Amino acid sequence: GAVVSQHPSRVICKSGTSVKIECRSLDFQATTMFWYRQFPKKSLMLMATSNEGSKATYEQGVEKDKFLINHASLTLSTLTVTSAHPEDSSFYICSARGPLEDTQYFGPGTRLTVL
């Protein structure tokens, strides 16, 4: 139980394009999902908290116009990196608040490379 999927697992794009990453809770409903960014050999940095049916809450220093988050259903949240640049290259991981315990279950991550 408590499986979270992400799609795509890897994406390479040209500078200036937009990339959408999907996060799905497969066997439970998640009213709250989270988006993280992880640099090599570094810990997870929370970017934003996504609540179903409402606007996402962004952490300080995260550009909300650049990282668009939509949580339109109880099983799907999307992160769109708009006008991506090489410095946006990173490992993006989503998580979903678990159904029974007050914890988070993580997706497998999406590796974004911007050329």
Added chain:
Amino acid sequence: QKEVEQDPGPLSVPEGAIVSLNCTYSNSAFQYFMWYRQYSRKGPELLMYTYSSGNKEDGRFTAQVDKSSKYISLFIRDSQPSDSATYLCAMKASGTYKYIFGTGTRLKVLA
């Protein structure tokens, strides 16, 4: 001072050894303590979840929380090469969903 401190390692041990991984923290409001295992280029996998102080055991894994010392530990018994990964501690206070993560400790179990 970081809210959560964790030695990045790498920590190398022989197969079958007992591994001890630790985190210290400064925020006394933290009540929930988690350990995640992350393989290279994968998402973190929840290993242990503990509320408040005490011990919790699950198979070869034991989590300990000492709130008086603001210190948490994860013990791995009979370590296997498949345990080689980065182990992240995470914690949070009541009334918030926000986790604070340690930097992770890279563990290598040598066959």
